[in-house]
């Protein structure tokens with residue numbers, strides 16, 4: 001079942017818009033993540049789709065039919081909450097069967113559906129237990145089984161994994177994604193966790209400041225961020241955002257120390273340039289002038305994260321090989337070896353300079369409009 005959001009808006013009070021102009025098409029069978037910082041309106045949007053709160057403006061369509069004012073029970077959606085919302089006094093089986101009984105399904109059908117759903121989430125040996133005798137991950141599986149048993153084709157999930165410990169959360173991401181694909185479910189999944197969205201979703205909607213910032217595949221969002229918000233929200237360690245200037249001789253100068261050649265003419269102006277820490281590299285000794293001083297050294301396991309300061313005082317972060325030794329105060333020569341994103345002062349992306357190893361004297365970049 002596909003879902004269409006047409007210019008949806010929500011104001012809880014007369015003049016305070018929590019969401020404005022939210023437009024998106026959610027394909028049948030896709031995993032669609034809604035991601036953004038706390039308070040950006042993710043849960044509000046999900047509740048509007050579920051019919052739990054009224055839509056202030058715009059139109060919602062479910063499966064090609066207008067559903068803006070349809071009661072929740074007629075929307076053929078199920079919802080999984082962060083809190084699981086299980087009945088503590090009912091067994092796993094009865095929790096899973098509850099909605100079907102309430103909707104007066106025939107007993108035989110209830111039994112078949114419940115058995116199948118419990119099997120799918122691997123809870124057969126726990127089916128007679130009550131929620132309090134289960135682990136957090138098992139409780140979450142009960143909530144999932146309940147959604148699966150309802151046979152709805154669309155499942156709305158609001159931070160369903162956020163109460164689980166880090167290891168279980170990673171395991172459940174894969175389980176959930178596999179189950180979604182196996183069942184061909186359309187999932188709309190709210191999370192504030194960019195990694196969760198990146199690893200699970202087919203498409204991601206990024207919300208911030210009451211508006212959609214970007215919708216795209218995880219790769220689009222990572223490789224072609226629309227603005228500085230999206231650029232710095234996705235990716236760990238965070239993208240460096242540096243002051244930059246385009247000079248008349250087609251050179252982009254970052255923080256007075258790093259330079260990128262621009263093959264295309266670009267308006268002479270001040271910009272902000274985004275470069276991921278993994279796209280900065282250390283020029284071998286003797287091949288470049290020292291331009292950055294190490295401030296802190298953090299071992300991340302497979303990488304070292306260096307916080308450094310360019311010679312004009314601009315802070316940058318870059319990753320380095322963990323086999324090399326760095327100390328606070330060391331001077332390094334830093335070059336660019338990856339994409340650079342050029343944003344205007346409003347934070348909107350203007351163009352991108354792709355790949356290519358560059359430091360002060362060598363350059364072979366290609367600018368894309």
Ligand SMILES: Nc1ncnc2c1ncn2[C@@H]1O[C@H](COP(=O)(O)OP(=O)(O)OP(=O)(O)O)[C@@H](O)[C@H]1O
Pocket residue numbers: 012013018036037038039040041042043044045192
């Ligand atoms: N019932 C309500 N009445 C008035 N304002 C509300 C109500 N529910 C939410 N809000 C406000 O709407 C905004 C969006 O809240 P919402 O819960 O949708 O954000 P969220 O992105 O899901 O945040 P979080 O990740 O913290 O759950 C917030 O500023 C919140 O205070």
